[in-house]
Amino acid sequence: MKQSSLAARYARALAEVIKDKRALEAAADELDSFATLFGESREMHDFLLNPAYPLARKQKGLSEVVRRTGVKGPQLKLLGLLLEKGRMGLLPEVAAEFRKIEEASLNRVSVELTTARPLDAKLQEEVIASLEKFTGKTVRLTHYVDPRVLGGARARIGSVVYDGTVASRLQKLKQQLIGER
Numbered sequence: 001m002k003q004s005s006l007a008a009r010y011a012r013a014l015a016e017v018i019k020d021k022r023a024l025e026a027a028a029d030e031l032d033s034f035a036t037l038f039g040e041s042r043e044m045h046d047f048l049l050n051p052a053y054p055l056a057r058k059q060k061g062l063s064e065v066v067r068r069t070g071v072k073g074p075q076l077k078l079l080g081l082l083l084e085k086g087r088m089g090l091l092p093e094v095a096a097e098f099r100k101i102e103e104a105s106l107n108r109v110s111v112e113l114t115t116a117r118p119l120d121a122k123l124q125e126e127v128i129a130s131l132e133k134f135t136g137k138t139v140r141l142t143h144y145v146d147p148r149v150l151g152g153a154r155a156r157i158g159s160v161v162y163d164g165t166v167a168s169r170l171q172k173l174k175q176q177l178i179g180e181r
Contacts, residue, residue: 007093010078014094015101017074028095028102030075035095037069038088048088058083109137112156114144114165131155 018024038045044065048058062083066076082088103109111131131139135157150166
């Protein structure tokens with residue numbers, strides 16, 4: 001079975017256990033936070049994935065980290081199950097799949113917006129309103145600043161990228177000029 005479909009199955013199973021929509025959001029936030037910690041902490045990542053350590057030792061280590069991070073309820077059981085089945089490496093994918101389920105149930109969409117400079121609060125509100133009108137959903141905006149875009153903006157909605165940056169326009173112009181020779 002493909003890893004992504006396996007991750008989706010774990011995410012769906014967790015969503016079936018959690019009925020309340022507000023609880024879905026809290027669970028998604030907890031899973032995202034834990035998945036980020038798992039990805040950023042090389043020591044934790046290596047320890048939990050290393051087959052040389054016995055399961056009981058890994059479970060004790062996971063319990064300590066969970067106690068400090070506050071993960072609870074069905075999410076905690078999911079982490080234990082992933083560890084027990086030797087599938088902890090799926091955690092980032094499971095968290096991403098679960099976030100998709102949470103967003104669909106709340107009629108929400110995550111949008112990654114990249115601009116050359118930070119947006120002031122008023123402009124950010126206008127962008128969110130425009131994106132909500134475009135998507136027909138409530139937008140959860142994550143804003144990144146990247147001076148290499150030069151100007152304009154790039155928005156990623158799911159797997160679709162809308163690129164209106166000056167850098168991409170210059171690249172297209174360059175390709176057209178080279179292609180005409």
